[in-house]
Amino acid sequence: MHWADAYFRNVTGNQTISTGISPSGPIHVGNMREILTGDMLYKASLRSGLKSRFIYLCDDMDPLRKVYPFLDASYSSHVGKPLYRIPSPDGKGTYSEYFLAPFLDTLDALNVSVEVIRTSNLYATGKFQKAIEILFERKDQVAEILERISGRKIEEGWSPYQPICEKCGSITTTSVKSFSSPYVEYTCKCGHSGKADIRKDDGKMPWRIEWPAKWYALSVTIEPFGKDHGAAGGSYDTGKAIAKEIFGIDPPAPLLYERIFLKGMGVMHSSTGISIAANEVLKFAPPAIMRFIIAKNNPSRHIDFDPGIGLLNLVDEYEKYLSAYYGEDTVGDPDFRSVVEYSSTGKEVRPPEVSFRHIVNLVQIYPDDRNLLRALQKGGYKSDNLDNDIKNEIQIVRNWLNKYAPESVKFRMLGVNDPATLTDSDKKILQEFISVMDIIGWNPEDIHNSVHEIIKRMNIPPAEGFAAFYRALIGKDRGPRLGYFLSNLDREFLKKRLLSVTAKRP
């Protein structure tokens, strides 16, 4: 049984599945595990007949912690301010919306239907009023829980609510003097003292308290989160106790997931620069792949994301799953049907007409659309023009080749009169081929057979014989499977090219 379905085996009643990501920087592939795990739980809950709600809380009230490597030095003046009150790096709008927007586009492309809730909005509309009142009332008990479970010491003057200084805008430099609902009186290190209204976005709760407050205010029943929150004494532990002992509610059922690594680099973090933005992936991989990698792997497994040759293999594997779904192939994974369904980006799932790997080769042979279309049609593409889907996929392939593909899969077709470095026996093989190329069938098999025959007749090791063609056509010793490769070339072009490289030069 697929992990998402297994989660609901013994679950009854209506569910609210909550996720949260802070827009403190580019939202990356690692963050996608949070939202896609939530999405798959949501869809699994619907599948098992439950009425569910799926929400994403955008933590735009979080303070900027430091000047991240991707920010310029001027941001030092904004450290400590809530993200939704800091200017965007591009000068238009706010910091949080700047990083949120591409993420929302990504969710759209990935068929994630989630209610997006900005935490700032929960504060601004008074949704936390009750929770904050309770926390102030039972402040000492909350502090005791934090000390007992996290082992940390709570200092004198600690408050379950942190006002934003109305003068300097910082949320990390204020200290609370008194509370009389709905007003919090505070002083700030900048010298200002003022009054915050807990019915407005005048301040926020610290993370460890805000989390259970969200559960309370929104009746959250299920929440996936990274295992960094799950350690003993960690934020889920303290949140759980606050939920029970302070708010008198059951904490949400957890689902701990492992992190996503960038292959060979370690855990993805936007702050360390080890990351690939979520919307970036959509530029060089078919959209379903992002879902596939999450759906296929159990949450308890860490994922190595390899945008290089690994991506090509991953897409191959996905296409194999798709074919299996239609009974045209088999895969070992007993849950392959569910994996395909959870990987769906909303469009009708159908077996691929042309494989990603094939397109990778074709776009390198044909830079122009007209010939590319013809080659695609030979390869199984049905439409008589390049529709948007295939155009999009072609662009994705090109982007992948430009930025992430390893040299071993890249090549560039040489022009008719470009120089080539060939041995005498190379030339001989090519000349032999020229003499038969008009009479053989122009298909991978016949081409391959005739080349093989020539090489055998000349008593040359196969690999060396095949290399003659690659040296002549792409200037490398290896290339795409030859019969297939040549069959996709224009026969007249090929003949001219081979004549050119085999001609005796004066």
Place this chain on the structure above:
RNA sequence: GGGCCCGUAGCUCAGCUAGGUAGAGCAUCUGGCUUUUAACCAGGUGGUCGAGGGUUCGAACCCCUCCGGGCCCGCCA
């Protein structure tokens, strides 16, 4: 100091959430296809399920202890 995850074939992993004859892919070997950017088809080899103990008629699976690897928490989020 504490927690979580992982440990199953040479490699990557499924199977553990309902205990019931150990699985897949890759690699390897054999045969076929006259070797191609990690090609295809058919078949074979290959495992004290990290170790030990317990529960059970029966344990990869449940419980306990230990070992190895990874990640995390004890700042902030």
